[in-house]
Amino acid sequence: MxxxxxxxxxxxxxxxxxxxxxxxxxxxxxxxxxxxxxxxxxxxxxxxxxxxxxxxxxxxxxxxxxxxxxxxxxxxxxxxxxxxxxxxxxxxxxxxxxxDLFTNIRPVKAVPSLLGSSPLKEEVAREVDMVIVRELTSGLYFGEPKQRSPKSAVDTLVYTRAEIERIVDQAFQIARTRKGKVTSVDKANVLETSKLWREVVEERMTAYPDVEVEHMLVDTAAMKLITNPRSFDVIVTENMFGDILSDEASVITGSLGMLPSASTRTxxxxxxxxxxxxxxxxxxxxxxxxxxxxxxxxxxxxxxxxxxxxxxxxxxxxxxxxxxxxxxxxxxxxxxxxxxxxxxxxxxxxxxx
Amino acid sequence: MxxxxxxxxxxxxxxxxxxxxxxxxxxxxxxxxxxxxxxxxxxxxxxxxxxxxxxxxxxxxxxxxxxxxxxxxxxxxxxxxxxxxxxxxxxxxxxxxxxDLFTNIRPVKAVPSLLGSSPLKEEVAREVDMVIVRELTSGLYFGEPKQRSPKSAVDTLVYTRAEIERIVDQAFQIARTRKGKVTSVDKANVLETSKLWREVVEERMTAYPDVEVEHMLVDTAAMKLITNPRSFDVIVTENMFGDILSDEASVITGSLGMLPSASTRTxxxxxxxxxxxxxxxxxxxxxxxxxxxxxxxxxxxxxxxxxxxxxxxxxxxxxxxxxxxxxxxxxxxxxxxxxxxxxxxxxxxxxxx
Ligand SMILES: [Mg+2]
Ligand SMILES: [Mg+2]
Missing domain, CATH: 3.40.718.10 (Isopropylmalate Dehydrogenase)
Known part of the structure; x- marks a missing residue:
């Protein structure tokens, strides 16, 4: 090649x-x-x-x-x-x-000899092996209107179906090369963008019957990354949730300085x-x-x-x-x-x- | 009384x-x-x-x-x-x-005899004693427009100066009854609402010269809650960041089932x-x-x-x-x-x- x-x-x-x-x-x-x-x-x-x-x-x-x-x-x-x-x-x-690198891929994998440096107990952090797939080019960091006056400020969280479809497909394809599980993280009990996100995941998952899918609220995911990080394989989520969760996940194994990343497109x-x-x-x-x-x-x-x-x-x-x-x-x-x-x-x- | x-x-x-x-x-x-x-x-x-x-x-x-x-x-x-x-x-x-209970107060305090149940190493979780002060009635969960079509969806993050002032004041007052430190969490490098938030904190802090203030980005805060949770006293943040961080913080000491909370107003x-x-x-x-x-x-x-x-x-x-x-x-x-x-x-x- x-x-x-x-x-x-x-x-x-x-x-x-x-x-x-x-x-x-x-x-x-x-x-x-x-x-x-x-x-x-x-x-x-x-x-x-x-x-x-x-x-x-x-x-x-x-x-x-x-x-x-x-x-x-x-x-x-x-x-x-x-x-x-x-x-x-x-x-x-x-x-x-x-x-147009819309897919940010952040793997977090425990290195046995470094578990001593993890803030988590070794039995919690050992064998952690997950990939966070974050949408990188849309969402709250980019949506319009985005403005500020002395009296108030606004940011806008917008996602199109097409933007969600392409990142979700990336996650499903990555899951196929791994343990075959996708955790889709949203806040579908409150946000309209998350409801659309969940709808798209439900729709796209029919094309990947070999991949197991779970939906998780972002606040629950923030807890589970600490209490049971081994339960994750591929996490897929929108830009801001991915920003927070990928940084949170980066410290759980004690090998922050050794983590790679990728920003890709289709x-x-x-x-x-x-x-x-x-x-x-x-x-x-x-x-x-x-x-x-x-x-x-x-x-x-x-x-x-x-x-x-x-x-x-x-x-x-x-x-x-x-x-x-x-x-x-x-x-x-x-x-x-x-x-x-x-x-x-x-x-x-x-x-x- | x-x-x-x-x-x-x-x-x-x-x-x-x-x-x-x-x-x-x-x-x-x-x-x-x-x-x-x-x-x-x-x-x-x-x-x-x-x-x-x-x-x-x-x-x-x-x-x-x-x-x-x-x-x-x-x-x-x-x-x-x-x-x-x-x-x-x-x-x-x-x-x-x-x-109009706009202040959500979530203390997280380590209980020595329960540190064994914490997912964190005991030396990381011990003596943790923080309070998360979350704005509860505004932000992305409530802002308009908030709508969805089959092709796209939108949520709106809006804060007025007055909404930020009152929650920030609550946090400063709580800090005065504790260790006297406020960590204000935002995403001011990207969000307009966070820039306004930081501006208000800078302004209001002059009324509380006895309180130490630090600004922290939300993704950094998500890491520090795990790597150095003892460094926090009072965290003040907007609704969604507070939702994620307070749930994350709730599991670090192993005493999730024993945590109290309050929703208050002025x-x-x-x-x-x-x-x-x-x-x-x-x-x-x-x-x-x-x-x-x-x-x-x-x-x-x-x-x-x-x-x-x-x-x-x-x-x-x-x-x-x-x-x-x-x-x-x-x-x-x-x-x-x-x-x-x-x-x-x-x-x-x-x-x-
Ligand atoms: Mg980040
Ligand atoms: Mg919550």
């Missing part, structure tokens, strides 16, 4: 961790006989420095000519004083919008990036944890290229290296062998080969 | 647990020289059976003639087939609206009720846990009557009984002495006297 991959290293530790992920992708290509072509492009502060804006046309052109993109992280104190349309974070928002193109930030304080020291970037690359293999075997091999290799006790300094603990960013990637590649 | 208290036992275990709370209030009156006059009124399924609707005019009249109301719980399988305007839960929604009138439901399966067996109802009565003493010493005495008495190992069956465990609803109330009263 020949695939063109855009690499946007970004700022801070972005370049180091994406490089680790690129090395792992090269190893996958070697082992499984694929050809991955990498083209680098600037985004965020890096793009501001080079082109004067966080998302240059050159970067858009490179992405348009590629099958998927890997992104490191954006932002840092250097650009904190920029006006909001020239902030590094703007690059991320703009590129998702430009490419044709397979997607941007893959760590949930963590650019960590400018440790940038350039070859000690950042590349796990989230490597797992983001694994998501690319799975969701953009349909290479499920390869994706699983990368995930297993990472898990193997961690179980062998290798780790970067951020998750060091008793009995661990602390290694560099590059050495961690090398271990993963060795495990892969 | 002479106070008129409406008692609405409601359904299921409601009558038993409110009776326990009334007994405790009688003991408080004896010990501290107050006169509490109790008048009973019907709500929920109980009112449907007696009056044909969940909130009869007679109950409204009794509440109007009283200083505060204690409520048990509503609902049960008997009324599950009713149309939505005749459901027991409707009584709760209607009475809050009728009396003049002191309020309705006090357990967070738990009517538990029809164990109704009438004198084994329900009356802790939430008793702590709701303590909230009434504090928030409606300004009787802080008396409220603290009740809270300490409940804590004392629990620490002595007495409990109802729902929280039984090794080394506990399981007693009945009535016996638990009697122990609290003995501890009080």
């Amino acid at each position: 020949v695939k063109r991959i855009t690499v946007m290293p970004g700022d801070g530790i972005g370049p180091e961790v994406t490089e680790a992920a690129v090395e792992v992708l090269r190893a996958v290509a070697r082992r499984y006989g694929h050809a991955f072509q990498f083209t680098y492009a600037a985004i965020g502060g890096d793009a501001i420095d080079q082109y004067g804006k966080p998302l240059p046309d050159e970067t858009i052109a490179v992405c348009e000519a590629s099958d998927a993109a890997l992104l490191g992280a954006v932002g840092g104190p250097k650009w904190d004083q920029q006006p909001s349309h020239l902030r590094p974070e703007r690059g991320l928002l703009d590129i998702r919008k430009k490419f 044709d397979g193109f997607g941007i893959y990036e760590p949930v963590h930030g650019s960590a400018p304080d440790i940038a350039g020291q070859n000690k950042a944890n590349p796990t989230a970037a490597i797992l983001s690359a694994a998501m690319m293999l799975k969701y953009s290229f349909g290479l499920h075997t390869e994706a699983a091999a990368v995930e297993e290799a990472v898990a193997g290296v961690l179980e062998d006790g290798y780790c970067t300094g951020d998750i060091a603990g008793e009995g661990k062998r602390v290694i560099s960013t590059g050495a961690f990637a090398a271990q993963v590649i060795e495990e892969l080969e | 002479v106070k008129r208290i409406t008692v609405m036992p409601g359904d299921g275990i409601g009558p038993e647990v409110t009776e326990a709370a009334v007994e405790v209030l009688r003991a408080v009156a004896r010990r501290y020289g107050h006169a509490f006059q109790f008048t009973y009124a019907a709500i929920g399924g109980d009112a449907i059976d007696q009056y044909g609707k969940p909130l009869p005019d007679e109950t409204i009249a009794v509440c109007e003639a009283s200083d505060a109301a204690l409520l048990g719980a509503v609902g049960g399988p008997k009324w599950d087939q009713q149309p939505s305007h005749l459901r027991p839960e409707r009584g709760l929604l209607d009475i809050r609206k009728k009396f 003049d002191g009138f309020g309705i006090y009720e357990p967070v738990h439901g009517s538990a029809p399966d164990i109704a009438g067996q004198n084994k329900a846990n009356p802790t939430a109802a008793i702590l709701s009565a303590a909230m009434m003493l504090k928030y409606s009557f300004g009787l802080h010493t008396e409220a603290a005495a009740v809270e300490e008495a409940v804590a004392g009984v629990l620490e002595d190992g007495y409990c109802t069956g729902d929280i039984a465990g090794e080394g506990k002495r399981v007693i009945s609803t009535g016996a638990f109330a009697a122990q609290v009263i003995e501890e009080l006297e």
Whole structure:
């Protein structure tokens, strides 16, 4: 398989961790006989420095000519004083919008050796393995009217049936590659948009008779993520509920710094990036944890290229290296062998080969 | 002090647990020289059976003639087939609206002997002591337009400055009786209503220089409730965020069945009720846990009557009984002495006297 991959290293530790992920992708290509072509492009502060804006046309052109993109992280104190349309974070928002990336995919999977860092009891957090599928381009954050006077303010939550259908279909398709269960989260006892959401889920589920569906109110979901996180497989929900629940879910296993994410659309193109930030304080020291970037690359293999075997091999290799006790300094603990960013990637590649 | 208290036992275990709370209030009156006059009124399924609707005019009249109301719980399988305007839960929604109870107060306090039941590690959950102050009568659940067609749906999030001011003031006043810290939760990086909310908080805080204020985004708050719940004192937020966060917070200490709540307005009138439901399966067996109802009565003493010493005495008495190992069956465990609803109330009263 020949695939063109855009690499946007970004700022801070972005370049180091994406490089680790690129090395792992090269190893996958070697082992499984694929050809991955990498083209680098600037985004965020890096793009501001080079082109004067966080998302240059050159970067858009490179992405348009590629099958998927890997992104490191954006932002840092250097650009904190920029006006909001020239902030590094703007690059991320703009590129998702430009490419209509309406599906945000956030997996949360417990790493056995890290359960000690979870705020949850180990018996609650162990074996957690869920994916939150969040609608990313509509809902309360975008609806009009959206205005404010000194006396009052209004935001508008709008969803069209088509917008709900396409995200729900994505969730059903992801569930089919996993445990086959979808939890649709809404507030259908109060919100009209949620009633439409639930109606669409009921309708679309007939096309996926192999997938089990449950409806859950958002406040109940916020509780269950803590009391019984293992009960979830795929959660699908609208933009704002997904924002809150995916951040809540990100801390339950104690491996926040190691979580990957994806923003995709229907044709397979997607941007893959760590949930963590650019960590400018440790940038350039070859000690950042590349796990989230490597797992983001694994998501690319799975969701953009349909290479499920390869994706699983990368995930297993990472898990193997961690179980062998290798780790970067951020998750060091008793009995661990602390290694560099590059050495961690090398271990993963060795495990892969 | 002479106070008129409406008692609405409601359904299921409601009558038993409110009776326990009334007994405790009688003991408080004896010990501290107050006169509490109790008048009973019907709500929920109980009112449907007696009056044909969940909130009869007679109950409204009794509440109007009283200083505060204690409520048990509503609902049960008997009324599950009713149309939505005749459901027991409707009584709760209607009475809050009728009396313009815009402040929902939900304390979450760790009980040392129950930390074992918390999904969080004991070192994370111990000493948690927070109050969530939620705006209850405006926001996305009520704003217009609110409509749905087969092709799309809309809900509207509206807040006026006046609505925000009054709830924020309540939170500041509550913080003054506690650790003096307010965390205002919003999504001011995206929502216009949140920008207005933050503006009002910044403005009102000048009237409370003794209170420390922090702003937090709702997704960050959803994480921090799990990773560092002890860092919160008073959280104030709008209706929907409060709905999600208060339910999330309710499970972190493992004492969900024992949490009280209040719905109040500015003049002191309020309705006090357990967070738990009517538990029809164990109704009438004198084994329900009356802790939430008793702590709701303590909230009434504090928030409606300004009787802080008396409220603290009740809270300490409940804590004392629990620490002595007495409990109802729902929280039984090794080394506990399981007693009945009535016996638990009697122990609290003995501890009080
Ligand atoms: Mg977020
Ligand atoms: Mg709720």
